[in-house]
Amino acid sequence: MSKVVLITGGSSGIGKSIGEFLREKKFVVYGTSRNPEKYKDSKFPILALDVKDKGTIKQTIATILEKEGRLDVVINNAGAGITGPIEEIPEEEIKNNFETNFFGPISVIKAVLPQMRKQQSGLIINITSIAGYMGLPYRGVYSASKGALELITEAFRMELKGFNIKMTNIAPGDFATNIAAGRYHAPLLDHSPYKKPYGDTLNLMNTHVDDGSDPLLMAKAVYKVMVTPNPKVHYKVGEFMQKFSIVLKRILPDKVYEKLLMNHYKL
Template identity: 75%
Template sequence: MNKVVLITGGSSGIGKAIGEYLSAKGFTVYGTSRNPENYSNSKFPLVALDVRDPQQVALAIGHVIEKEGRIDVLVNNAGVGITGPLEEIPASEIKNNFETNLFGPIETMKAALPQMRKQGSGLIINITSIAGYMGLPYRSVYSASKGALELITEGLRMEVKQFGIHITNIAPGDFATNIAAGRYHAPLVKGSAYEKAYSSTLETMNTHVDSGSNPQQMAEAVYKVIQNPNPKVHYKVGAFLQKFSIVLKRALPDKMYEKMLMNHYKL
């Protein structure tokens, strides 16, 4: 029997790559999008979903279960980027980021778990970020929301093992997607105390995304995790130096690691 997979944020970027790869492997794949009507050429069905709306979450999960009778894999991929000096980011944008990157995945997990418990099996893969392992300058909100999802996963994983359900994180580095265009950028304020440093850091960040890895790597990583009967707690996918930065954070004294990051961003 083909496994039924639901991928949030499946209309573009990493989510689209995962959906197309799994479809080609014979999985029954559903994706989600806030506006599925805009993606009529999708190679797998898209369900309307804004993960910030718990009612829409319940309807989307319910739709897949009604159609297929089960849900074997939930990939929490929907997310948004955010950059800016913390002092200058509106509170509404910070809340929106956490609603999308943290509370949205929490709601989808809560909606899928009863069915998985009923089945006695299931797998939830949370797409986090290597940025979630460290506080990054002008990306502190993004780092915090992704880091929080990592820790939620660690705790929940232990709670649901008794039901035959597995939960894991896959943390990507920089990939060549449209996330930079879709993220919230706090505007560069002329005369701001942060103007010069933020401008330089923003340029560095966008360059990293533009020259990032192929999203196909993430699709292949998700496939391998699905095939693993006992997945690990954490996976990292991306360039060697990005993954190695997590090792350095554990090994180096805090101030030395901070200095390394500041040098990298020319701060």
């Protein structure tokens, strides 16, 4: 029997690539979007879901269970980017980012756990970010929200082991997607003391996304995890130097690592 998969944020970018690849592998795939009517040509069903709205989460899961009778894999992929000097990002935008990147996945997890416990099986994959392993300049809020999801997954895993429910993180580096178009950018203010360094860093970040890896690499990584009997706690997917930066953070003195980052961003 084909496993049933739910992918939040499955209408574009990494989520779309994952969904199409898993469908080719004969999984039953459901994606989600806040505006599913825009994606009628999708190769798999797109259901209405906003991770900040618990009602839509509950309704979508109920719809899938009514049609399929089970839910085997949940991929928390929906997320939002945010950039800017932390001092200048409005507090409501910081909270909004955490609602999407941290509290949203938690709400989805809480909603699916009763069914997975009933089945005595399940896999939850949280799509985080290599940026969540380090505080990056002008991406500090994004780093913090993704880092928080990484850490809470570590705790969740241990709490769920007794129910045969598995959970893991997959942290992508820069991929060629439309995330830059949808993220919140704190405006470049003429009178801001951060105008030049933030502007230069923003251009560098956009270049990284434009030159990023093919999202198909993430799709293959997700599939590999799904067919692994006992997934690891953390996976990283991206270019060598992006993954190696995490190793460097572990072994280098803090100030040396900080200097490397500042040199990279020309700060």
